[in-house]
Amino acid sequence: MSTARAFVTRTLLPEALDIIREVADVTVWPEETPPSVEELRRHCGDADGILTTIMDRVDADLLDAAPRLRAISQLAVGLDNVDVAEATRRGIPVGYTPGVLAKSTADLAMALLLGAARRTSESERWLRGGGWQIQFHPTHWLGQDVHEACLGIVGLGQIGREIAKRAGGFDMDIVYHSRTRYPDAEAEHGLRYAEFPDLLAQADFVVLSVPLTPQTHHLISGPQLAMMKPSAILINVSRGPVVDPAALYEALRDGQIARAALDVTSPEPIAVDDPLLTLDNLVITPHIGSAALPTRLNTMKLAARNLVAGLKGEPM
Amino acid sequence: MTYGHEPVSPEMIATSPNLKAISVVGVGYDHVHVETCRERGIAVGHTPGILSDTTADMTMALLLATARNIVPAYNHVQVSKQWKYYDPNILWGTDVHHATLGIVGMGRIGHAVAKRARAFDMRVLYYKRERRPDWEEELGVEYVTFENLLEVSDFVTLHVPLTEETTHLIGEAELALMKKTAILVNIARGPVVDHYALYDALKQGQIAGAAVDVTEPEPINTDHPLLSLDNVIVAPHLGSATVQTRMKMATMAMENLLAGLKGEQLPYGVLQPNFPR
Numbered sequence: 001m002s003t004a005r006a007f008v009t010r011t012l013l014p015e016a017l018d019i020i021r022e023v024a025d026v027t028v029w030p031e032e033t034p035p036s037v038e039e040l041r042r043h044c045g046d047a048d049g050i051l052t053t054i055m056d057r058v059d060a061d062l063l064d065a066a067p068r069l070r071a072i073s074q075l076a077v078g079l080d081n082v083d084v085a086e087a088t089r090r091g092i093p094v095g096y097t098p099g100v101l102a103k104s105t106a107d108l109a110m111a112l113l114l115g116a117a118r119r120t121s122e123s124e125r126w127l128r129g130g131g132w133q134i135q136f137h138p139t140h141w142l143g144q145d146v147h148e149a150c151l152g153i154v155g156l157g158q159i160g161r162e163i164a165k166r167a168g169g170f171d172m173d174i175v176y177h178s179r180t181r182y183p184d185a186e187a188e189h190g191l192r193y194a195e196f197p198d199l200l201a202q203a204d205f206v207v208l209s210v211p212l213t214p215q216t217h218h219l220i221s222g223p224q225l226a227m228m229k230p231s232a233i234l235i236n237v238s239r240g241p242v243v244d245p246a247a248l249y250e251a252l253r254d255g256q257i258a259r260a261a262l263d264v265t266s267p268e269p270i271a272v273d274d275p276l277l278t279l280d281n282l283v284i285t286p287h288i289g290s291a292a293l294p295t296r297l298n299t300m301k302l303a304a305r306n307l308v309a310g311l312k313g314e315p316m
Numbered sequence: 317m318t319y320g321h322e323p324v325s326p327e328m329i330a331t332s333p334n335l336k337a338i339s340v341v342g343v344g345y346d347h348v349h350v351e352t353c354r355e356r357g358i359a360v361g362h363t364p365g366i367l368s369d370t371t372a373d374m375t376m377a378l379l380l381a382t383a384r385n386i387v388p389a390y391n392h393v394q395v396s397k398q399w400k401y402y403d404p405n406i407l408w409g410t411d412v413h414h415a416t417l418g419i420v421g422m423g424r425i426g427h428a429v430a431k432r433a434r435a436f437d438m439r440v441l442y443y444k445r446e447r448r449p450d451w452e453e454e455l456g457v458e459y460v461t462f463e464n465l466l467e468v469s470d471f472v473t474l475h476v477p478l479t480e481e482t483t484h485l486i487g488e489a490e491l492a493l494m495k496k497t498a499i500l501v502n503i504a505r506g507p508v509v510d511h512y513a514l515y516d517a518l519k520q521g522q523i524a525g526a527a528v529d530v531t532e533p534e535p536i537n538t539d540h541p542l543l544s545l546d547n548v549i550v551a552p553h554l555g556s557a558t559v560q561t562r563m564k565m566a567t568m569a570m571e572n573l574l575a576g577l578k579g580e581q582l583p584y585g586v587l588q589p590n591f592p593r
Contacts, residue, residue, distance in 0.1 A: 010404055010405070011405060032401075032403060032405075033400075033401050034401060034402065053402065053404055054402060055401070055402045075404065103411070103413040103414075103437075104411055104413065106413075107380065107383070107384065107411065107412045107413055107436065108384055110376075110380055110436075111377075111380035111381055111383070111384045111386055112386070114373065114376055114377035114380055114381075115377055115380070115381050115386050117373070117377070117558075118373065118374055118377045118551075118554060118557070118558075119554075120377055120378065120381050120386070120387070120549065120551060121381075121386060121387055121390045123551055123552055123554060124387055124549055124550060124551060125395070126552075127535075127536075127538075127550055127551070127552050128538065128543060128550075129538075130538045131552075132535040132536070132552040133535060134535070135534045135535055135553070136319050136534075136553060137319075138319055138341070138562055138566070139562070140552075140557075141552065141554050141557055142557050142558060142559050142562060143554070143557060143558050143559075144558055144559065144560070145369070145370055145373065145558045145559075145560045145561060146373045147369040147370070147372070147373055147428075148369075165435055166432075166435045166436055167435075168435050169431055169432040169433070169434060169435025169436070170373065170376075170432055170435070171369075268402060269393075269399040269400055269401060269402070270393070270399065272397045277393075277394055277397070282394075283386070283390050283394075284390070284393045284394060285386060285389035285390065285393065285407075286389060286392060286393050286399045286402075286403070286406070286407065287402055288384065288385070288389055288406075288407050288409070291384075291385075291404070291406070291407055291408050291409060292383070292384060292408060292409045292410055292411045292412075293408055293409075293410060293411065294411060295411050296404075296408055
């Protein structure tokens with residue numbers, strides 16, 4: 001039997017590639033930009049296994065063009081770019097990387113939350129522009145206390161729980177909303193369950209950590225933003241389309257909520273002429289939720305091991 | 317009533333013969349010449365305690381921002397507008413969870429920082445003149461020597477008052493002991509850190525990054541060499557800058573001032589009034 005062929009759609013750290021190389025000939029997409037639909041089809045043509053990122057659309061069309069494919073491994077937790085039902089129907093296992101990146105994503109959620117609360121990006125930009133002339137002013141750049149504030153977590157998966165844990169260190173009053181209730185998490189982290197409108201009304205900080213599904217598309221839109229406090233801060237580390245960008249723009253522009261910080265946008269990347277980019281009370285980071293060492297390496301290694309397992313016909 | 321660090325010098329006090337009370341809006345009083353006040357029986361008040369949590373929040377904001385490259389990320393998307401495609405290989409930062417934090421000077425603010433850091437599963441070390449075994453038990457923090465803290469910490473944060481001993485506490489030698497991947501956070505006082513040594517250490521890659529809420533001088537001039545670096549975050553002294561806390565500080569400072577004027581015990585006194593009535 002000839003050696004398996006694996007196609008990896010973005011550069012990985014050598015340690016992770018070596019794991020795949022033990023069982024397959026590996027082709028790595030060399031560009032910084034992701035492969036186009038055509039290029040992806042071409043490279044998957046003779047692939048037994050592929051390692052993908054969220055930029056790669058893995059649908060029936062692609063699977064039709066990949067007759068030898070028997071394993072798909074995604075370098076992410078979210079799988080909204082992969083037609084998992086179709087892959088399963090064709091007997092192709094799909095791997096993903098839960099757990100390993102939840103803590104780093106929660107770290108980033110807290111970084112965005114604290115940064116927005118204390119206005120670190122805005123004030124730094126002002127300072128570098130020569131704004132800091134008076135040493136101390138009682139009311140300039142006033143932010144909001146995070147300690148003892150009310151945090152609303154929407155979606156209590158692994159990332160939501162890790163956020164709850166960190167928020168506990170700040171003595172935050174934590175309320176959550178999720179499709180299912182989690183009494184164990186309520187006890188462990190001192191959380192209160194609330195219906196979605198109640199959470200929006202109470203929270204000083206709203207963090208979104210839901211998967212993207214048809215139900216969560218535009219979960220936050222005009223009516224939800226109107227329910228929030230004018231001093232509220234919205235943080236999105238889930239998926240861009242969970243938030244309606246036009247509604248968010250208006251809410252921030254008109255002071256319906258105070259500030260927002262997004263690690264994910266709709267579309268991604270955000271267009272350079274998007275009105276959201278004209279706002280001072282918004283921070284956007286380019287999907288760096290788990291972009292930290294050693295986690296990024298560990299995530300790559302897990303995705304590599306998933307691919308190897310799939311190629312060997314073992315559980316991922 | 318004083319804001320910020322307008323120096324209250326012996327000369328200034330000498331020109332104010334009726335001065336009974338100085339009420340500092342803040343916890344640090346290194347800019348007030350306390351000896352002269354003691355001689356003259358002038359009361360000095362400050363606002364301890366109530367800004368500890370807010371300052372600890374800011375410490376974590378700066379630590380996380382530096383660790384996860386928030387400012388370069390913001391610049392990439394919103395300032396230089398270079399975000400053209402999803403790239404999993406840019407803006408890699410350092411994991412905060414499970415990293416080692418070294419707290420230098422563990423008073424109320426250091427204690428509050430330790431509590432927050434432990435919620436990120438950080439290993440927390442501390443150095444202070446008097447060991448606090450009760451806090452070690454309560455928070456799960458470890459006491460180490462100053463040198464050891466510098467050598468093994470991924471993040472070093474300074475929470476000492478400014479005194480003669482702590483001036484330039486962090487200088488060339490201390491920066492050389494730190495890890496090349498380490499990040500320094502200073503929210504204490506600018507002069508605790510030798511800024512030129514810090515610049516050199518960052519430029520030469522002796523440490524990986526720094527975040528400072530306090531500088532020497534304040535304000536820092538925009539052509540200061542530290543600002544030419546992109547692995548430094550500088551905040552304009554915002555440690556206690558929240559609506560809630562500034563209100564509390566102002567109220568406390570006013571209570572101190574009124575007590576001092578009446579010759580009564582200050583609720584939060586560095587020096588109680590001691591002048592002939």
